[in-house]
Amino acid sequence: MTTALVWFRRDLRLHDNEALREAAAADRLLPVYVVDPREYGTRPYGGTASFRFEKTGPHRVRFRCEALSDLRASLRERDSDLVVREGRPEEVLPDLARAVDADEVTMHTWPAPEERAVEARVNARLRDRGVAVRRFWGHTLYHVNDLPTAYTEIPDTYTPFRKSVERDASVRDPLGTPSLPPLPGVVRDGSDRSGDDRSDRSGDDGAVRPGDVPTPATLLADDGAIDVAQSPDPHGRGVLSFRGGESAALARVRSYLWDDDRLREYKETRNGLLGEGYSSKLSPWLNEGCLSPRYVHREVQRYEDERVKNESTYWLVFELRWRDFFQFQVAKHRGQFFSRPGIRERDDIDWRDDDRAFERWARGETGIPFVDANVRELNETGFMSNRGRQNVASFCANDLRLDWRRGAAYFETKLVDYDPCSNYGNWAYIAGVGNDSRDRSFDVLGQARKYDPDAAYVTHWLPELDPLPPEYAHEPWRMSDAEQAEHGVELGVDYPEPMVDPDLDLDYSENR
Ligand code: FAD
Numbered sequence: 135m136t137t138a139l140v141w142f143r144r145d146l147r148l149h150d151n152e153a154l155r156e157a158a159a160a161d162r163l164l165p166v167y168v169v170d171p172r173e174y175g176t177r178p179y180g181g182t183a184s185f186r187f188e189k190t191g192p193h194r195v196r197f198r199c200e201a202l203s204d205l206r207a208s209l210r211e212r213d214s215d216l217v218v219r220e221g222r223p224e225e226v227l228p229d230l231a232r233a234v235d236a237d238e239v240t241m242h243t244w245p246a247p248e249e250r251a252v253e254a255r256v257n258a259r260l261r262d263r264g265v266a267v268r269r270f271w272g273h274t275l276y277h278v279n280d281l282p283t284a285y286t287e288i289p290d291t292y293t294p295f296r297k298s299v300e301r302d303a304s305v306r307d308p309l310g311t312p313s314l315p316p317l318p319g320v321v322r323d324g325s326d327r328s329g330d331d332r333s334d335r336s337g338d339d340g341a342v343r344p345g346d347v348p349t350p351a352t353l354l355a356d357d358g359a360i361d362v363a364q365s366p367d368p369h370g371r372g373v374l375s376f377r378g379g380e381s382a383a384l385a386r387v388r389s390y391l392w393d394d395d396r397l398r399e400y401k402e403t404r405n406g407l408l409g410e411g412y413s414s415k416l417s418p419w420l421n422e423g424c425l426s427p428r429y430v431h432r433e434v435q436r437y438e439d440e441r442v443k444n445e446s447t448y449w450l451v452f453e454l455r456w457r458d459f460f461q462f463q464v465a466k467h468r469g470q471f472f473s474r475p476g477i478r479e480r481d482d483i484d485w486r487d488d489d490r491a492f493e494r495w496a497r498g499e500t501g502i503p504f505v506d507a508n509v510r511e512l513n514e515t516g517f518m519s520n521r522g523r524q525n526v527a528s529f530c531a532n533d534l535r536l537d538w539r540r541g542a543a544y545f546e547t548k549l550v551d552y553d554p555c556s557n558y559g560n561w562a563y564i565a566g567v568g569n570d571s572r573d574r575s576f577d578v579l580g581q582a583r584k585y586d587p588d589a590a591y592v593t594h595w596l597p598e599l600d601p602l603p604p605e606y607a608h609e610p611w612r613m614s615d616a617e618q619a620e621h622g623v624e625l626g627v628d629y630p631e632p633m634v635d636p637d638l639d640l641d642y643s644e645n646r
Contacts, residue, residue: 136160137318139231141223141241141256142167142216143249143423145272146201147380148208150308150426152270153240158312164234164321164342165209167202168227169220170252174353185489185540191547193516194422195353197378201422202347204379214314215321218345224255231265233342234318238266242423244273245465246554247472273420274458275427275451276303278465285465290477290569295462296455308428318342371594372515374410376418376550383419387430390414391437400446404453405521407591413519414450417551420457427454460559463569472558474539476567483566485537494633495530496544498595501625501632503608504582505529507595516550521585524564528576531565533634538565579636582608598628611636 138160140153146167148154157163174195176186190198206216219226231239239260243253257267271278278285282302289295322341367375376382391397396411406412419425431451438447467477475481494500498509508522518526523545530541542561546552562568564576586592589607593600599607601621606613610625611632618624625631 135162136238137162137164137234137236139164139166139227139234139236139239141227141239142205143242144244144421145242145423146198146205146378147383147424147426148205148311149380149384150272150310150429151242152272152309153242153268155309155312156268156270157238157240158314160237161315162234162318163214163315164217164230164236164318165214166217166219166227166230167205168223169218169348169353170223171220172222172252185492185543187543188547190353190552191516192350192354193376193548193550194418194552196350197376197418197516197550198422199348199350199353200378200382201380201424202378204381204424206344206347208380209314212314214317215344216347217321217342218347220348222255223252224259227256228259228263228265230342231260232263234320236265236318238268240268240270242272243269245461245468247469248554272426273423274461275305275431275454276458277306278462280304280306281462285462288462288466290463292456292459292569295459296452299455299458305428305431308426308432367515369514372511373408373412373517373519374415376415376517378418378422378424380419380424383416383425386414386416386419387425387433390416391433395441397434397437397450398442398444398446401444401449402446404449405519405585407519407521407586408594415517417553417556418517421551421553421556427457430454457553457556459569460553460555463559464555471562471568472539472554474537474567476562476565477569478567478571480567484535486535487537488534491534491633492530492536492540494630495526495534495536495541499630500529500634501611501630502529502578502634502636503589503592503596503599503610503629504578504586506630507592510595512545512548516548518549521581523560525576525578525581527561527564528574529578531561532575533578538562538567579609596629599623609636 138157140157140163142165145151145153173190176188178186202216202218209216217230219230227239241253244250260267276299280303281288282298320340320342322343394411400413403412416425416430420427431454434447434451464471470477474485496509498506498513500506505526508518508526511522512518527541530536531538538561542558545557549557559568563570564574566574582592587604589604592607599610601623602610610623610629613621623629
């Protein structure tokens, strides 16, 4: 009789989950999730006391709690359960492994330093206790072992990486959902919820209790944050109400590709700003692991067979390759990827440390409407379009010259789809310290005029600018006093004065 424990991390799904599938070959299986307190609460950034940030903000906390509830429900439907514990995985997992007499623990592995550090401690403790550990790579399109070269040898720029995988690698088929063996006998069945389901300790009978799935209120510290978590988009202005979990992830794939048939025009619409259909919006599910990129890939292939194969279908996979690229870059460069000089070791940039400027940027009060509208969308909903992220990040890093890692840490708090590799990778890229040696500054005003020509987006998020014609909604500082009076929008009262001189500072060539 063999017993396995599967440790769920950012792989909150049953489909295409190799750690689960391998563990399911045992006679008995204990699925576990550990709520690690180190992932919540505020902390100083980079060891500096001056700036503290919330590690996981309300939007992602809510999403994760929903994903856990969904995973538990799916496991219970299969006569299994999700045992949930709060604590450090390196302490919790060996205890649980002992309680159920586990022979082995399976888990997925990720390349970012914090995740690796936890994993290393877990491995060491389990092995000390004679429990076998098996780790799997499962969050990218291409398996790390299928890359044309070792990950340590991959190019540092995207195009050669993309060309090499397109030419010399293939995407594995997604694994199906396995049938699950029973829980170890000492686990009290989670379907009996009449009793003391709250206790996460072993009971007098020696049973392992399922424990509670956390709620946003238990994971977030201050009251304001809890409000947002419970009502993610209080004004209903967001592009989509992102609901956590594998069920919602599969439903989103279904609606975007099949029901709404949006994939056929993805390449033309992907730079949009308003509405759910301009891009796939799959990122939150991909990053919490509710959705496997290989599953998405297979669905795109099926769509190409059954509906249409065109540039748009290629381009969605092209973007998933960007996601892969940053994962493998972090695997290659480790901690240096997150350092201020970055992988290009740039020590020639004079980064500023200006709290007041940073706060204006983070509150969406820079006085540059295209930046402010995007930041307010992020703050309110946890999401921002790719076009928005590029401009907001460029304004922070290139126009304000604020330490790019502080902006990235702010995104880390707020984004519902935060991923360390994609987030810090894109920020470093735009800040000029990452995977591209070209100037990646964005002409924010030019971008605003191009991508929001009628100012529908800025006025959606900045209703105070609604009375203005589009050219003034993007550049309200151009109004004379008389025009401000005429439109009922007074600069410095109804909307901030710009914090930089737009004519001098926002004049860069356009990018990607
Ligand atoms: P789609 O346009 O539908 O793309 C499909 C998928 O491809 C996305 O879900 C995503 O997984 C992947 N993808 C697309 N563009 C990129 C990219 N540039 N880099 C990596 N993967 C990409 N994406 C995250 O998933 N998490 C982050 O924390 C994150 N932070 C970012 C920070 C900055 C400063 C910038 C410029 C971009 C960031 N991105 C991040 C990438 C991109 O903006 C989002 O993946 C995308 O907007 C998510 O929306 P979507 O799912 O509709 O994307």
